[in-house]
Amino acid sequence: MTEVEAIELIERLKNACTFNRFEDPGVYAEYLRALKGYDYGRMDAAIDAAIEEDSRNVPAISLLVKKYKDALNAPKDRFEVKNGEYCTVCDDRGYVLMKEVQKSGDMDIPYQYVLYCPFCPVGRSQAYDGRNISDKEHRSPYIVPPLTEYFGDEGIQLLRDANLKKRNKKTGVVRPTEKEFQANLQTIGKSISNDWKYDVEIPF
Numbered sequence: 001m002t003e004v005e006a007i008e009l010i011e012r013l014k015n016a017c018t019f020n021r022f023e024d025p026g027v028y029a030e031y032l033r034a035l036k037g038y039d040y041g042r043m044d045a046a047i048d049a050a051i052e053e054d055s056r057n058v059p060a061i062s063l064l065v066k067k068y069k070d071a072l073n074a075p076k077d078r079f080e081v082k083n084g085e086y087c088t089v090c091d092d093r094g095y096v097l098m099k100e101v102q103k104s105g106d107m108d109i110p111y112q113y114v115l116y117c118p119f120c121p122v123g124r125s126q127a128y129d130g131r132n133i134s135d136k137e138h139r140s141p142y143i144v145p146p147l148t149e150y151f152g153d154e155g156i157q158l159l160r161d162a163n164l165k166k167r168n169k170k171t172g173v174v175r176p177t178e179k180e181f182q183a184n185l186q187t188i189g190k191s192i193s194n195d196w197k198y199d200v201e202i203p204f
């Protein structure tokens with residue numbers, strides 16, 4: 001983060017905590033120096049987490065760094081959405097990744113697309129359309145469309161089958177090879193171009 005952002009976070013700490021020692025120039029300089037080494041958004045969240053536990057004293061730098069690291073390991077959403085029932089379409093991940101390879105001269109440039117799963121709460125929480133954000137400043141052309149835009153009923157059934165097989169790995173059923181699975185998807189996907197590839201570790 002920038003110096004200005006670090007100063008902003010120190011102001012937050014001053015206002016949020018009953019006791020602080022920021023009048024001591026040494027303390028102030030030390031927090032400033034430490035905070036600048038981290039990402040602003042995540043550190044802001046880390047401060048929230050630390051203050052939630054104790055809002056009397058300014059959290060030590062070491063505590064902030066710990067909270068920061070915890071936030072790194074946690075899911076992106078602060079309020080985690082969970083599926084009540086296992087979602088066979090997306091394996092409870094809420095999305096599938098599609099890879100498209102675009103030719104640029106002699107180069108193959110792979111692009112990755114995220115499609116959200118409209119069949120479960122985790123998936124629906126990942127729907128995103130930057131074009132419809134009410135706050136104009138944050139609008140963007142970036143969207144996460146539902147996987148139903150790319151998969152027809154049969155394609156979705158294949159996703160279900162693949163995930164169910166993964167779950168019941170030990171039943172010893174004969175499984176198609178990954179190649180066959182990919183080939184099937186290519187032929188039955190509603191509007192999948194030949195360059196699309198279903199990108200998930202297929203356990204066969």
Ligand SMILES: [Zn+2]
Nearest residue numbers: 087090117120
């Ligand atoms: Zn799902």
